[in-house]
Amino acid sequence: MVCKLSELSDGELHEMAVDGMKILLVRTDERVFAYPPLCPHMEEPLVNGLCDGETLTCAKHLWQWSVSTGEAEGPAEKPLLMYDTKIEQEAVYIRADTELQYDYD
Amino acid sequence: MRQIYSRDFDMDLAGIDFDGPAASHQVQLRAKDKTAVFDVLDGETVLCAGLRQGVSLPYECATGTCGSCRAGLVEGDVLNLWPEAPGSTFLRSNRAERLLCQTAVNGNCLFELPRSLKKIAEADRPSHRTGRIAQSSLLARDIMYLRIQLSDTLTFAAGQFLLMRTEAVKGQRSYSLANSENDVSELEIVIKRKSGGALTEWLFSADRVGEEVRIFGPIGASVFDPTSDRNLLCIVGGSGLAGAMAILSRAAAMGHLEHNSAELFFGVRTMQDGFFFDRISELVRDFPNLRATIALSDEVPSLDHTSRFQDLQFRHGLVHEVARDEMRGRYKETTAFLAGPPPMVEAAIRVLLMDAKLPARNIRYDKFS
Numbered sequence: 324m325v326c327k328l329s330e331l332s333d334g335e336l337h338e339m340a341v342d343g344m345k346i347l348l349v350r351t352d353e354r355v356f357a358y359p360p361l362c363p364h365m366e367e368p369l370v371n372g373l374c375d376g377e378t379l380t381c382a383k384h385l386w387q388w389s390v391s392t393g394e395a396e397g398p399a400e401k402p403l404l405m406y407d408t409k410i411e412q413e414a415v416y417i418r419a420d421t422e423l424q425y426d427y428d
Numbered sequence: 429m430r431q432i433y434s435r436d437f438d439m440d441l442a443g444i445d446f447d448g449p450a451a452s453h454q455v456q457l458r459a460k461d462k463t464a465v466f467d468v469l470d471g472e473t474v475l476c477a478g479l480r481q482g483v484s485l486p487y488e489c490a491t492g493t494c495g496s497c498r499a500g501l502v503e504g505d506v507l508n509l510w511p512e513a514p515g516s517t518f519l520r521s522n523r524a525e526r527l528l529c530q531t532a533v534n535g536n537c538l539f540e541l542p543r544s545l546k547k548i549a550e551a552d553r554p555s556h557r558t559g560r561i562a563q564s565s566l567l568a569r570d571i572m573y574l575r576i577q578l579s580d581t582l583t584f585a586a587g588q589f590l591l592m593r594t595e596a597v598k599g600q601r602s603y604s605l606a607n608s609e610n611d612v613s614e615l616e617i618v619i620k621r622k623s624g625g626a627l628t629e630w631l632f633s634a635d636r637v638g639e640e641v642r643i644f645g646p647i648g649a650s651v652f653d654p655t656s657d658r659n660l661l662c663i664v665g666g667s668g669l670a671g672a673m674a675i676l677s678r679a680a681a682m683g684h685l686e687h688n689s690a691e692l693f694f695g696v697r698t699m700q701d702g703f704f705f706d707r708i709s710e711l712v713r714d715f716p717n718l719r720a721t722i723a724l725s726d727e728v729p730s731l732d733h734t735s736r737f738q739d740l741q742f743r744h745g746l747v748h749e750v751a752r753d754e755m756r757g758r759y760k761e762t763t764a765f766l767a768g769p770p771p772m773v774e775a776a777i778r779v780l781l782m783d784a785k786l787p788a789r790n791i792r793y794d795k796f797s
Binding site for chain 1: 787
């Protein structure tokens with residue numbers, strides 16, 4: 324377990340340390356999505372970005388992704404990697420056996 | 429070596445002040461798809477050298493802040509022109525990364541850049557030039573207007589900027605161009621006084637009319653594109669007005685405002701900090717599709733202000749909040765241009781993305797820091 328669902332405010336970006344890895348979390352209603360913390364473009368911390376619950380935007384160059392699928396939208400050229408998550412009785416779990424990292428080419 | 433110098437090189441040489449024949453070194457830049465080879469003059473930055481020879485190196489500020497121009501040094505002897513550059517925090521030491529905008533070379537070098545490179549069309553390549561300060565005046569208490577007479581003409585897109593330096597002080601800064609025609613021989617520049625900025629202090633501390641300046645440009649991609657842009661929205665603060673004036677003047681001159689609308693929101697602290705009000709008023713009078721609003725953050729607009737500038741609207745508040753309130757529901761086919769201090773630009777981006785739901789592709793911006 325990484326946190327309780329109630330610790331995540333809806334539609335906002337949260338960065339947490341899980342087993343020494345930084346992970347970015349977004350909650351939309353009863354679902355939670357988890358990603359590596361840095362933008363796949365220029366490694367900007369995504370927690371500084373913007374989120375409306377549907378779209379996540381990096382503040383650096385406005386790359387955008389779908390919160391629920393990580394798919395690239397707008398100017399973004401790469402999708403977001405995602406960790407599997409699970410919610411059981413208000414507890415948020417993340418499967419992060421290995422740290423997901425972007426190939427910054 | 430001589431044969432590989434292009435014609436551009438000889439032209440550029442005339443604009444650079446190096447004692448005697450300028451020595452040059454060869455830089456190889458191993459990119460994702462190919463290796464670019466270009467020359468770097470003594471004292472020139474790798475970024476300027478690459479751009480003027482048509483290599484599409486990544487950059488944004490070109491002055492050491494944003495970190496966009498970083499590349500790995502594989503081998504060679506380089507000189508870091510500004511070790512304390514704020515953009516250094518983006519560098520990854522495990523790849524021996526350097527900011528190309530702050531790197532000069534002492535010999536042949538090899539860099540690695542994990543990106544694809546394009547060739548910049550000849551007409552769009554920036555270059556080094558010499559200019560002379562023809563006029564300087566204070567527009568407001570810490571805003572200076574400079575008119576610079578160039579040694580030859582320059583064509584630039586509305587919204588572009590240039591790098592300027594003098595022999596008198598170290599370092600260079602970027603300045604937005606306020607005028608906008610093709611083949612200009614005079615540049616209009618608006619400069620915000622910045623405490624501790626060597627070049628601004630040099631400019632503000634004495635009358636510099638007649639002094640020679642070195643210019644590199646035009647650069648910058650936050651530009652007006654008349655082929656695809658429709659309605660224009662400019663949200664700017666302080667000296668960021670310069671680029672907006674270039675964009676709106678260019679749009680007006682080419683007939684773009686006959687069928688499209690334009691909105692200018694110009695934020696300053698108080699009336700004393702405002703400038704170009706007459707120029708904006710004139711544009712508004714000539715082009716009914718243009719509206720201009722002055723947002724005063726630290727002062728309630730008085731009757732005196734509004735009666736003096738009847739073509740402008742005055743509001744009290746932060747410029748991004750004023751724009752948000754005035755623009756609600758009026759973002760159809762809009763391209764937004766933002767320029768000003770980073771907190772202002774970031775706040776305006778938030779408004780445009782979150783409130784207005786403007787697509788990110790329709791937002792162009794420059795942050796000055």
